[in-house]
Amino acid sequence: MPKSSKPLTWVDQELTNDNLPKNIKLNIELLLGEEDLKPKRKGTELPKRSMNAFFIYRKALDKELKNRGYYDLRMREKVKLAGMLWKSENREVKEICQQLASKAKNLLEQELNSTTNYFTPTSQPESSFNDYVWYLMCTNQFSEESINEKKERLRTNAKASVKLDASDSSSSMDEENFDESFNWRRMYMKLSRPISFVAKDRGVLWLDTADGIVNTHHWKTLDCDESEYGKVVFLDYVWWFDVWGNIPNVLPGIYDVIWRFKVNPNFRLQNLQFVTRVLEVFNEKLELKHGEPIETQTTHLMNSKIFELIAEGGNWVEYCLPYQITIPEERVIDSVRIPHSVEYRLYNHEDIKRGLWIDYVRLRIHKDDDEEEELEDQHRHIN
Incomplete structure (x- = not known):
């Protein structure tokens, strides 16, 4: 689909003053590639197609995150998360992000202003991906000291719970068991509430x-x-x-x-x-x-x-x-x-x-x- 050659007044002003929200810039970069953000010549700015691409992408991202169980995130956190995941060196994470961007691009080509059926997931949530997402959310928004303090409190509570259930011979809570069962989503919910x-x-x-x-x-x-x-x-x-x-x-x-x-x-x-x-x-x-x-x-x-x-x-x-x-x-x-x-x-x-x-x-x-x-x-x- 050819790009619109007519720049938008609002976009032109925002980019000229460098006031376009960073999250919008980030997501357009992810979706259309960094080259689309660079003016071809002085006085020309981001076309309408790029802005519509962002909103299509945002809808697809929102659907994907909800499908994977991230109901508790605000939009600003979702947008920030998109950037963190995209920059990740984790192969599985990068593949998921690339698939998501690809589907969003296809949707953009089909219908710029569509408001329904933005994204239908084809796979079940991967536990390793989910855990990695919540780990990123914790480490990028909270200090190491806060995380360690909350983690120690969760460990103490887990040990206390095991003591109360001492009648169960299978109950035990050593360091290895705690680390294996540790849930980064639960940690994020505790820290952010x-x-x-x-x-x-x-x-x-x-x-x-x-x-x-x-x-x-x-x-x-x-x-x-x-x-x-x-x-x-x-x-x-x-x-x-x-x-x-x-x-x-x-x-x-x-x-x-x-x-x-x-x-x-x-x-x-x-x-x-x-x-x-x-x-x-x-x-x-x-x-x-x-x-x-x-x-x-x-x-x-x-x-x-x-x-x-x-x-x-x-x-x-x-x-x-x-x-x-x-x-x-x-x-x-x-x-x-x-x-x-x-x-x-x-x-x-x-x-x-x-x-x-x-x-x-x-x-x-x-x-x-x-x-x-x-x-x-x-x-x-x-x-």
Whole structure:
């Protein structure tokens, strides 16, 4: 199919200013070859065919990833993954990528603007390919320290599980068995999920001990079928109110901060202060050499009338704080990647507080940061 000789105004401006998103450039390179990105002469830029090729390719990639079980990835991660896989030296991975690009090219030739039947897989997912994909996702988005810390925690939990099942003589968990059964997809899900269960992390002043014996007249840990974790914290009564926690390894993006709680309609709560801090995680050597890490803090004083409305309903609510937090791209200092964590806090040191259940704090991608919608808008703009 001959290329269009008429350059698009939007594409022309974006490429001239070098503002075309890197993921679009990357995928056009993968699909059409690097030569198609080079202007033939000054003043001519990327033709419409190349832009349509990208969107056809993106649809095919999305279908392929879903077929292989990657339901949890956002579009920006899928696009980044495409580049990482393409550059891989793994023969099996390269063959799969080449087949995918070839099918996308054929689809482009058949129908530039087709919106259905983009890709029908012909083979079952290969376990080695899947494991390699999740390994790449982990190592390219999270620091080695974070991965090792989470891996050690999974190993500890696995050993504890084996001890509980000691009646089974076949149960054993040595290092070799753990490494053989290690699942990189599970690791990625653990690292990338921005949620903190308060009953699990236990960042509550005057909370009972782990076995629920001491200080049960202030805060209690209760079993709860309505909680994903299975436990929540319950405030009986307290004067010095303080709840805090940390969500590590948060990926770049714009997030809403969500608190899930329930209020007893027989009691009133007021003047509770919500605090959210975004901070870089330095190790001691970096802090000594480069000073304090960058951090930002946002606060919100909740209106007592909102608590009253929540209490009247008598149900669990997800309360979205009236601001967003921005997690910037990671910096690299002295060849060390600097991850970001989000600290949260809810406190009040005045008056008696009673009748509050808290389940979790989580981060939700803000809809304005949805790259899928952004790219579709760009596609509509160039047509």
